[in-house]
Amino acid sequence: QKEVExxxxxxxVPEGAIVSLNCTYSNSAFQYFMWYRQYSRKGPELLMYTYxxxxxxxxxxxxxxxxxxxxxxxxxxxxxxxxxxxxxxASCKNRDDKIIFGKGTRLHILP
Amino acid sequence: DxxxxxxxxxxxxxxxxxxxxxxxxxxxxxxxxxxxQTMMRGLELLIYFNNNVPIDDSGMPEDxxxxxxxxxxxxxxxxxxxxxxxxAVYFCASSHTDLYEQYFGPGTRLTVT
Numbered sequence: 424q425k426e427v428e429x430x431x432x433x434x435x436v437p438e439g440a441i442v443s444l445n446c447t448y449s450n451s452a453f454q455y456f457m458w459y460r461q462y463s464r465k466g467p468e469l470l471m472y473t474y475x476x477x478x479x480x481x482x483x484x485x486x487x488x489x490x491x492x493x494x495x496x497x498x499x500x501x502x503x504x505x506x507x508x509x510x511x512x513a514s515c516k517n518r519d520d521k522i523i524f525g526k527g528t529r530l531h532i533l534p
Numbered sequence: 535d536x537x538x539x540x541x542x543x544x545x546x547x548x549x550x551x552x553x554x555x556x557x558x559x560x561x562x563x564x565x566x567x568x569x570x571q572t573m574m575r576g577l578e579l580l581i582y583f584n585n586n587v588p589i590d591d592s593g594m595p596e597d598x599x600x601x602x603x604x605x606x607x608x609x610x611x612x613x614x615x616x617x618x619x620x621x622a623v624y625f626c627a628s629s630h631t632d633l634y635e636q637y638f639g640p641g642t643r644l645t646v647t
Contacts (some may be wrong), residue, residue: 438599464640464641465641466627466639466640466641467625468537468618469635469636510616515633518634519631525576526576
């Protein structure tokens with residue numbers, strides 16, 4: 424079992440819809456949870472991170488972590504065609520620990 | 535800052551040839567990472583350095599792969615001899631002190647025929 428799992432998609436939603444992307448993880452020691460966004464033919468870029476459980480909001484994006492169920496979510500409100508990308512969830516134990524990435528979910532926002 | 539710089543952007547080579555990928559991290563960053571990305575396996579960490587010293591090379595597939603970081607502004611990943619199964623996009627990334635915040639280069643798309 425991979426330490427971080429996510430559905431590869433693709434996920435297609437109409438513009439303006441709320442998008443929900445999800446991951447599960449297996450290592451209870453993970454404390455940091457990240458979402459990276461990767462546009463086609465580009466390197467991943469950090470979108471946002473969360474420490475431990477709870478929610479974090481940044482504009483149209485909300486990251487949510489439920490450590491009791493080992494579940495990581497990313498919500499995108501008012502989705503735009505420019506949000507079309509692959510979203511990779513990732514986790515690590517400490518701030519000086521290597522990151523474990525999920526395989527990514529491809530998202531298409533239809534105009 | 536120009537960001538993480540990788541070269542070449544594309545490499546096509548024949549099986550058995552030596553391949554060298556290059557990376558210049560963001561100035562001031564202490565950590566440098568080499569990743570490989572394929573559809574089947576996703577993004578895999580190959581090796582990472584802290585202050586030019588290799589910390590974890592457990593992801594290096596086999597002895598055909600080697601990585602060096604002779605100074606704070608340059609690193610190489612070498613594959614010798616290359617095989618078709620090495621075909622992938624290879625990313626270099628760097629970070630300052632918090633490893634969860636990594637900055638990725640544009641990648642090198644390697645095709646081994």
